[in-house]
Amino acid sequence: MSEVLNHISKSPFTRKIEDAKLPRRFNQPMFTIYNGRTDPVEHVSHFNQRMAVHSKDEALMCKVFPSSLGPVAMRWFDGLRAGSIDSFRGLTQAFGSHFITYSRVPRPLDSLLSLSIQDGETLKTYSDKYWEKYNEIDGDFDDIAISTFNSGLPTEHGLR
Template sequence: MIVHSKNVALMCKVFLSSLGPVAMRWFDGLGAGFIDSFKELTRAFGSRYITCSRVPQPLKSLLSLSMREGETLKTYSDKYWEMYNEIDGDFNDVAISTFKVSLLAEHGLRKSLTRKPVTSVRQLMDRIDKYKRVEKDQQQRKGKAKVIP
């Protein structure tokens, strides 16, 4: 990579081709515009995978997660995807179904996923992002409503 250090696009492609399945899931989960340079990419990767000694978690770790009353979707989904990234193996179908059933029964996202199921982790993450934005907007509106002039 040192030979091509001036060609950032090529460095990014070479870097991606070196990732295994767990690291690739991490990379795929990065939001658009999250990384602006190869330097930022290597810094984010380094902070996520500080050592290569991580022991993969068993699938039951993911299956045991559930959203708690009063927990925000952002908090829960962050915790869920963190655990998902710790599991070694291809459990995309399991991830999709367990995320849905682990949401509170009255949560709008759970109802949406029941009415219109997703078929990939990427679709699930996109739907989660949509509902996180709605949740954030609702929280901001509540915060503004409490301001007394």
């Protein structure tokens, strides 16, 4: 147990980051805690938005980031080699590389073509399902989205 505690007490940050003084009146924002099973890019993006005012302060960004990590991600952080992180970019790249299997993969455009309103399904339910899937597609396909939405409706439907 003491060996494990000794290892996690060693900072993965370089001396430059460790020795940097933090702002006197820094109030840490509340973060969504990363559980190790969601998109790491989305987590870093959320973190960056919360810390936008301080984004130029590398040391602060590095020192605060671990407070946004849950138990699984903290085990990863605690396992980083002492002195191996010298920038926020390096930290987030290491984080993203480790949790890459949970990265969101954009859906292909043709996933919209497989959607159609089911028997007994309301227009609202179909619409919610369709637009949720549409929002998972990267790119600007508004014109195609409307036509595939309509083609998923029965021929006799008034919207079609």
